[in-house]
Amino acid sequence: MNNPCLIKMEEISKNFAGVIALEKANLNVKQGEIHALVGENGAGKSTLMKILVGAEEKDTGNIYINGSEVNFKNPLDARAAKIAIIYQELSLVPNLNVSENIFLGNEPGDNKKKIKVNHKLCRKLAKERLAQIGADIDPGIIVEKLSTAQQQIVEIARALESNADIIVMDEATSTLSSKETNKLFEIINKLKEEGKTIIYISHMLEEVMKLADRVTVFRNGGNVTTKKISEVHVYDIVKIMLGSNYEEFENMETRKRKDISKSEKILLKVEGLSRKGHFEDISFELHQGEILGIVGLVGSGKTEIARSLFGIDLDSIGKITVRDQLVKINSPKEAIKLGIGLVPEDRRRQGSFLTRPIIENLTISSLDLLNHWGGVLKKQKSLDRSTAIASELNVKMSDFNQLLGLLSGGNQQKVVIGKWIIRDDQKILILDEPTRGIDVGSKALIYKIIRSLADKNLGIIILGSEIPEICRLCDKVVVLCKGKINAYFTGEEIKEENVLPYVLMK
Ligand SMILES: Nc1ncnc2c1ncn2[C@@H]1O[C@H](COP(=O)(O)OP(=O)(O)OP(=O)(O)O)[C@@H](O)[C@H]1O
Ligand SMILES: [Mg+2]
Known part of the structure; x- marks a missing residue:
């Protein structure tokens, strides 16, 4: 594609109270292309787009669009200049409905009346x-009642509605199913045919x-390279992304599937x-x-099953037995007591306290373990455990007191996962x-941590829509379709080509 350069971001730097998010980052996007931004969690991708x-x-740094310098004061300015963004962290107003x-800010009025x-x-x-x-999705429904995936779709519709020429999509498909993702790809390709430019993270x-x-x-706040997709292999990208960490990634052993014998405790x-x-x-x-x-x-019902097992939704019927004991789980507190x-x-809304320090988020669900008699927090123990978990998960942060x-986005996710791993009395972990x-x-x-927890005799349930990931990781697979179990797979039967048809059809 020999199209002219549409967006030029030059030597952009950004510091957040001592945290270097970007250091002399450059980006050149051509008119009419789909330009992907990739890089490790915390590499600076979202920040660069927020600056755009x-x-x-x-x-410091300069931004040019079509050769003229721009300096948008806020996203509304950018929208007026026909640039729309779909944020990684959804930005809808929860108590307004879908169409609102x-x-x-762009409501069609009726001048005549x-x-x-x-x-x-x-x-x-x-x-429409x-x-x-x-x-x-019913346009009249209040947004907070929608699932994360549905909210993401509304967010996409909102960006498309603005009729922008440049659309930035930051992790737009992370909560979507493969069907919805394919649909979005069709739309993106159509937008490209119409001459629009897409930045895709x-x-x-x-x-x-x-x-x-x-x-x-991107790596560590700067761009490392820009390549034509037709000239790279996916492993080249991973290699550039991870730099010196690539070796560790490549050496990650593949674990043999366990054949759980009948003697193993249920x-x-x-x-x-x-x-x-x-x-x-x-x-x-x-x-x-x-x-x-x-x-x-x-929408197949995975999350709802987890909610019932964890005592969030209480109107399910049927039998749940935890370690030979028939139970009725009436609250998350009871679930935790049972070792679940x-x-x-939806980690942003349900799993975390964004306005509290990292350390509190890591230890919040294990205060009972980290407390002395009388409720005084064992500060050193809590810090030691947190440090170990954060380094195991490679959380990029300046210190534990950071909010x-x-x-x-990705590092927030790691902290929420870490908060459950930090407990050492768990028997069953649902992810x-x-x-x-x-x-x-x-x-x-x-993956390595999940496997090591299983090796410590925890039972792990992973709910997912990414079939290759599930197939690689699990000893047993249950396929859910429209709320019902469609198939079970164990051992060597767990292969993508076996599982996929049962995910899609009833
Ligand atoms: N408002 C802020 N205050 C302090 N630090 C921030 C702020 N926003 C971003 N950062 C820091 O800047 C760095 C880059 O963050 P950014 O969100 O741009 O990463 P990213 O590449 O989008 O990562 P991910 O893949 O996890 O979404 C991170 O270390 C992050 O903690
Ligand atoms: Mg991001």
């Missing part, structure tokens, strides 16, 4: 917009290979578990030391989409 649209102020969010905002028209247009991206390198024309790799037995409108007749056993995968598309931990899917919300938004190097670290 005026959501953050740069310390899609048209926020002197009506300021024509709500009926908004809803009609919103429905959503249908275009293949989504069946993703940790899903396969997506990047499929979609992008060129890729810029930790959790679920029989005929149903919740009206969500899932039906779910039965499985989880043995000590076993990694069980529950795989299914977004949950890393939730969680100031970490990069809902554990590697969403996490870079390839850190994914490998998380």
Whole structure:
């Protein structure tokens, strides 16, 4: 593509109270291309895009669009200049409905009748917009009632509605199912045909290979290189991304699948578990030391099963047996007492306190273990454990007192996972989409940790929609489709080509 340069970001630097987010980063995006940005968690990708649209102020550097210098004061300015952004952390207004969010600040009015905002028209247009991206979401529903995936779709619809020429997508597919992702790819390709320019940030390198024309790799706040996709292999990208950490990534041993013999103790037995409108007749056993995968598309009921097992939703029927004891789990507190931990899917809303320091987020679910009699926190123990976990997970931060919300998206995820790993009295750990938004190097670290927990005889349940990941990691796989179990796989039967058809069809 010999198109002219549309966006030029030159020597952009940004410091956040001592944390260097960007150091002389450069980016050149051509008119009409799909340009991918990749790099480890905390490399500076989101910050660079926030600076482009005026959501953050740069310390130094220059930005040119079509050869003229720009300096947007805020994202509304950028929107007026036809640049839209889909943020990594969803930015919808939770107590407004879907159509109000899609048209926020851009509402179609009705001048003839002197009506300021024509709500009926908004809803009609919103429905059309959503249908275009293949989504069946009621435009009148309040956003906070939607799942994370649905919110992401609304966010995409909002960006498309602005009719922008440049669209920045920061991890736009991280919560989407493969079907929805494919639909989004169709749309992105259509936008490209219309001459629009897309900047696409993703940790899903396969997506990047499929979609992008060129890729810029970031490391430690700077761009390392820009390449044409047709001229690189995915491993080249990983190598550039990880730098000296690549060797460790490559050497990550592949664990032999465990053949859990009947003699192995059953930790959790679920029989005929149903919740009206969500899932039906779910039965499985989880043995000590076993990694069980529950795989299914977004909306197949995985998260809802986890919520029932963790005592969040209380209206399910059926039998749950934890270590030979028939139980009724009425609250997360009771679940924790039974030795069950949950890393939730929606970590920003349910799993973390963004305005509290990292150390508090890491230790919040293990205060009972870290406290002295009388409730005084064992400060040193809590710091020692936190330090160990943060380094195991390679969390990029300046210190433990930094507020969680100031970490990069992927590093926030790692802290929420860490908060459950820090407990050493757990028997059963449920992880809902554990590697969403996490870079390839850190994914490998998380796999390693999950395996070492299983080797310490924990039973692990992984809920996921990424079939290759589930197949690589699990000893047993349950396939869920529209709330029902469609198939079970064990041992050597666990292969992507075997599992995939059961994920898709009923
Ligand atoms: N408002 C802020 N205050 C302090 N530090 C910040 C702030 N925003 C970002 N940072 C820091 O800047 C660095 C770059 O973060 P950024 O979010 O740009 O990374 P990223 O490449 O998007 O990572 P990820 O893949 O995890 O989303 C990180 O170390 C992050 O902690
Ligand atoms: Mg980011």
